[in-house]
Amino acid sequence: MAFVLTIAGMMAAAGPIGPSLEIDLSPRAVSGKVEAIDVTLVFEGVTAGADAPLLQIPLVSSNVDTVATGLTRVDARDAKGPIALVLHDVERPVQAAGDAEIGGKMREWNAVRAVSGRLTVRYTVPAHATLPPRGAAPPFAFSNDGQATSGAGHIFLLLPPGNAAYRTTVKWDLSKLPAGSKGVSSYGGGNATASEPLNASQLRMAYYMAGRIGTWPWPTPQRGFFAAWQGTPPFDAQALMGWTRDLYDRYAAFFGQKEPPQYGVFLRYNPINAGGGVGLYHSFVTTFGKPGLHGSDVDEVKSTLAHEMFHTFSPYIEEPAGLESSWFGEGLATFYQRRLPLRFGLITPAKFLEDLNFHAGRYYTSAMGDAPNGEVPKRFWADTRIRTLPYDRGMLYFADVDQKVRKRSGGKRSVDDLMLAMLALNKAGKTTTNADWEHLLEAELGASAVQEFRAFLAGKAPVPASDAFGPCFRSTTRPMRRYELGFDSAVLAEPRRIVRGVTAGSAAAAAGLKDGDEILVPVPQDQIQGEQGARLKLHVRRDGRDFDIEYLPRGETVDARQWELVPGADTRSCGI
The missing domain is CATH 2.60.40.3650 (Immunoglobulin-like)
Known part of the structure; x- marks a missing residue:
């Protein structure tokens, strides 16, 4: 080639x-x-x-x-x-x-x-x-x-x-x-x-x-949507790309683009951490897994596609640079990855709830849920509980703001308006900062919203109202167990993964993991962290012998917020 x-x-x-x-x-x-x-x-x-x-x-x-x-x-x-x-x-x-x-x-x-x-x-x-x-x-x-x-x-x-x-x-x-x-x-x-x-x-x-790749369509258009995939996905790639093209067109209309630029989606197999994705220049890439494993569920892939494609259109905060401001970009994308597809009629209320409860459950059971935002760039790659904060905590924060804006304006305004105002600043060439967001908050909700935002950055948990996600849904609580790896999580981000800090009494210790064991295969955690019953398999080497250790990486039980369908709700009009 x-x-x-x-x-x-x-x-x-x-x-x-x-x-x-x-x-x-x-x-x-x-x-x-x-x-x-x-x-x-x-x-x-x-x-x-x-x-x-x-x-x-x-x-x-x-x-x-x-x-x-x-x-x-x-x-x-x-x-x-x-x-x-x-x-x-x-x-x-x-x-x-x-x-x-x-x-x-x-x-x-x-x-x-x-x-x-x-x-x-x-x-x-x-x-x-x-x-x-x-x-x-x-x-x-x-x-x-x-x-x-x-x-x-x-x-x-x-x-x-x-x-x-x-x-x-x-x-x-x-x-x-x-x-x-x-x-x-x-x-x-x-x-x-x-x-x-x-x-x-x-x-x-x-x-x-x-x-030898798949493409849709071929030849690709001069403007608009196209896709390419490497390998054989465990789902109908053509049908998935048709759905994604429809969503892209709806996104473009939502953001006021009459002639959207060319935009490409790339899919390939990932044996380690399938299902994730990343937004790139006028494109994004996502990955699929083997049948029955993470990344093989087409609805899971749709959620990733909706998230990453949102980044192509959405605003961002430029200062502070990078991961310290990821609460904004990733939080918005996680909030809208289900909000807009439901509004457009491209997912069902049941799928909306499934995605919402995954992220809410992952956050409200996290032992790191109150970590200050300033810790995110320091420990992003070393601890899955820190890495997922911008996505989960950020999403819940924007849901809270959205509900308050809707309530104060009598439904005439929403977080859409604040998000688009930030986007206008980006397009005007302004170096956007937290102060720009605070200015919009104060104008919309008053000085108290600015104080709440600063408390959020300091680690205070967002607690959206029961109806924050629309009239079809209400909050509830469920007993759920915290994610507990059972050893120093930084080990998994190192080039050679030598176990240290095994916690006495943890599921990892009970399964036989010991300090000094070498983990031979990278271990994805972000998805497992949000799935209460998902077991963790480690392929380890000890004294020249290779073997597997498997356990349920869970610790104490807490009451975690979740959402459910309101009995008798008209599911034909759940989108807001």
Whole structure:
């Protein structure tokens, strides 16, 4: 397989010509399996002084190792000939990139002399992940199952530092792949050009998939929805994509987009943590599992699709950067992932309740439910109970605000209006902060709402009113058990998972887990945490012997808030 990404362009239609970039990606298949990708980058208009950073890539992106540590050779040449490169690992300030973040530990290549003229860079990357997963993470790393490969720009694009924007075109050369192969990226199917100039952050937030893949429709449209999947999902992918296209069109109308831009959905198999997803540039990727396991239920996948697609349209808070503001972006997406599909008639009230109670149960049984929001970026990857707070606690907070706005306005206004006001600030180019949200809250609900928001950030549990989710639903309480891993959760986010801190009297200890055991297979927890009866299986090594330990990771019982259908409710009019 080979695919070529070309980025060439102008800073604006009537403006001066800016830098351009052409990226050739030539994967090599052996017996139908894609093994490596030869990458060639051709830059025009890129300059760098002697000993200045020329190319860079994070060492780790959202808990996923990039190709940086495995690159044994990077060749560079400009108009004057070969350029010697010096490798450096540096720490860069973390900055906001939409609702994500960039910076941190970076690998950089410095030119020993000044660069001028056309710059060509060549290197080879594996078409599959070569390092073991660190634990919970988005599906960025290359995966080459099913006579295809796919991965995100996050983990393989070496790009110059800075904020220059490039016109992006993707071209695919599939001559080294099995017959019938296709190539699709976030920019569309086959040869495609991005609708706007893209900076380095946006370029990395694109997805690439090529080989013996499924597509819907084909050829992909110049505008609107398309999809591609790698492998064989345990559900009707064509039907699911038809449902998703309908939801996308409804989202576009809700957000006032008369001509929505091109938007792609990517699906692939995930043996570790199926069912999750991540929003990218005009696209998102989600994963499926084997029949009967997580990620095989089409309704579960629909919920993920509704969540991630919402991110494409929704506002975000830019300062503080990254995970500290994820309560806003992830909380909104979790709130709307069921609210809008129910409003549009695309899910049933029963499915609405199922999704709501999963998130409410996961939060109200969490021993970390009162952790301050400031702890989220510190422990996001180390503890599933912290990682899920922005989603669950954020969702319940927005439900509480929504109910209060509806009540005060007599049903004329809702959290929709506040969310769209924040989006207008984003579109106007303002660097949005918590203060912008507080300004909207005070105008809508008074000063007390600002104090409640600050208490929420400090860890106070949101407690929405019984009818916060509409007239068809009411709150109740049920006895539920807290999630209890039974050992130091940070172990599961480490490259080598050596158990420590086994809790005496825990289910893990009762099942025979001991300090010093090595967990050989990554352990997904986010879904299990929300399922009261889900058992945890650890594949461990002890004294040279490999075996499984399985147990129910639950501790004390608490009364947790849940919601139920109001008896006699007219389920035809539950959406609000």
